[in-house]
Amino acid sequence: MKITIVGSGYVGLVTGACFSEVGIDVVCVDVDKKKIDNLNNGIIPIYEPGLEKMITRNMEKNRLSFSTSLADSISDSEVVFISVGTPPDEDGSADLKHVLAVARECGRTMDDYKLIVTKSTVPVGTSIKVKNAVQEELNKRKLDIPFDVASNPEFLKEGAAIDDFMKPDRIVVGTESERAEKLLNKLYKPFTLNGHPIIFMDIVSAEMTKYAANAMLATKISFINDIANLCEVVGADINNVRKGIGSDSRIGTKFIYPGIGYGGSCFPKDVQALIRTASENKYELQVLKAVEAVNTSQKLxxxxxxxxxxxxxxxxxxxxxxxxxxxxxxxxxxxxxxxxxxxxxxxxxxxxxxxxxxxxxxxxxxxxxxxxxxxxxxxxxxxxxxxxxxxxxxxxxxxxxxxxxxxxxxxxxxxxxxxxxxxxxxxxxxxxxxxxxxxxxxxxxxxxxxxxxx
CATH class of the missing domain: 3.40.50.720 (NAD(P)-binding Rossmann-like Domain)
Known part of the structure; x- marks a missing residue:
């Protein structure tokens, strides 16, 4: 089985390396020629424990390769993962230009059935835009080639991404066809041997699941930081309070460690994007707005x-x-x-x-x-x-x-x-x-x- 992963950043590299580790032939594609040249020479652009060795091992076994040409790579790939960046615009919405550029390129170059999967974190409704972009390019070519779109959000923790992918808590997949579901079920079978499930759902729900998960974790962080600040005012010790509430199984101990705010590529961007999605649909996410405000002030x-x-x-x-x-x-x-x-x-x-x-x-x-x-x-x-x-x-x-x-x-x-x-x-x-x-x-x-x- 061969797959193509477009985007050789954090998510794309981890995904490509881990799929190749279980015997799947993977081509990682990126428009950045310097990055691809470096990868082909064993130079990894990010630090992630275990990733460099895994990439080197699978390149030596010819299961993992890197290219700048999507057209050459997808010709014999049944599945194409879109793992490009979706940076936030000034208004907090996710920038989809790279995602849609890949979708259009797929439509311009595919010559048989493809399953196009968004791995990038994208707002609810992106799958429709991806599907339309592919179809528009096929219409220009006057071709009637079947294809499916799917959503497969990532839940990787930086610093533990290899373990998260190889031994996932769950795999979330949004599909709209039986063919796509069977294909992704086959692709992920090696990763479900630990008993954790693939959760199939509609595409919109899969897209929402990613944002909702990160928003919930961000909420826990901002909540405990807010309580920590109050503890200082009244003379309580947040470390004792954390132990006291964390022993409640409904709350748990994870993500209730006080600190100086959350950062990274996911929580800030995803919270902002979800707030923006709600606003576009004339709904106000009051809790998440407070989560973001607390996090901003906590950094000071x-x-x-x-x-x-x-x-x-x-x-x-x-x-x-x-x-x-x-x-x-x-x-x-x-x-x-x-x-x-x-x-x-x-x-x-x-x-x-x-x-x-x-x-x-x-x-x-x-x-x-x-x-x-x-x-x-x-x-x-x-x-x-x-x-x-x-x-x-x-x-x-x-x-x-x-x-x-x-x-x-x-x-x-x-x-x-x-x-x-x-x-x-x-x-x-x-x-x-x-x-x-x-x-x-x-x-x-x-x-x-x-x-x-x-």
Whole structure:
């Protein structure tokens, strides 16, 4: 069986590599010649654990190849996946020009039956536009070639995408014909051996499922961040509150970790697109509007804490930053909280020393030479007036606190991911501030306070 995947970005590469891993012949197509040349030379454009080895292995076995020609690739492919980008327009709606360009190219080049599957995250109703675009091109050619369209949204977590694809919780497929359903059932059979289902539904419902899933997860994040901010005001500890509510099976523990807001390529874009879809249909998604508003303000919480600590004057201060990517195990910085926080720090006159295990090169596209890029995490602390933890990479979780204290000008840590224990930081002599917990003073400061009271 042979398939073509159009778009060699994050979703396209993971999808292509994983399908080839189970023996399917896959051609990944992209209009970016440099990207395709690099892929053919073993240079992978993204960081995703396990992906480079999987791509190399399947290229060596001739099951995975890369091309710039869709016409050459789809001639003997029964299934064509559209996995191109759908970036948000200024009004929050998804930009479908790349999706529809692929659909038109399919219509211009196909010579027998094709199943055209949208893997990209697309608004409700896109399948109709895709179908019309293909049919228009066939009409121009005066050909009556049968084809189907389907929706197969991805649910990949960056940093764990290989496992998510190879051992999925569920596979959602929207179809409108028995032929398409049988074909996709055959294609995904190797991935359902763990007992998790393929859920077949109508196309519109499949398109909505993707947005609804991400919107629900985004809602949980904004909810817990809102509660965390209230906890600080009233003196509660969000870490205790999180455990208390997470033990309720109806709520669960996932996505209720407080922090500095969600980022990445999915949640911000999908929440905005769903709000836009509702607006176009004269319906207001009030909850999601609040989710987005909370997330926007949450990205400034840590900056506000830092600014307050230095009494509103960051001029001449050096801030060490650990973590630039929006989450661990990826170099993706799209909508990362670090972008907003560092922007505010620089605008306030601070110098930023930044370290991230994999995202430094990506960060240079955003910050250029306006920040200092460090090769090692402790290097960022040298001469810094405080540390801000923005991404919860594993190597940050149990650092050498003695070395940190020696390198920092002040023993001050702003933890945007709540990865340290407040009592331990207190005992080690740090002034520690995290999300949803009252700022912890050092022992020395506590003793001074007691003397004043006495």
């Amino acid at each position: 919480v840590l900056f506000n804490k830092i600014n307050s600590h230095f009494k509103g004057d960051l001029r001449g201060k050096t801030i060490a930053v650990w973590g630039l990517s929006f989450k661990p195990q990826t170099d993706d910085m799209r909508e990362a909280p670090s972008l907003q926080i560092i922007k505010e720090l620089l605008a306030a006159g601070a110098t930023v020393n930044a370290y991230d295990p994999v995202a430094a090169e990506e960060a240079k596209h955003h910050f250029g030479d306006t920040i200092n890029y460090c090769e090692e995490q402790y290097e960022a602390l040298i001469g810094a007036d405080c540390l801000a933890v923005l991404t919860e990479w594993s190597e940050f979780k149990i650092p050498n606190f003695k070395i940190m204290k020696h390198l920092l000008n002040e023993a001050v840590v702003f933890d945007g991911r709540n990865i340290y224990d407040k009592e331990e930081m207190h005992n080690l002599g740090y002034q520690y501030s995290c999300i949803g917990v009252k700022t912890v003073q050092t022992k020395k400061e506590t003793n001074k306070s007691l003397e004043l009271v006495g």
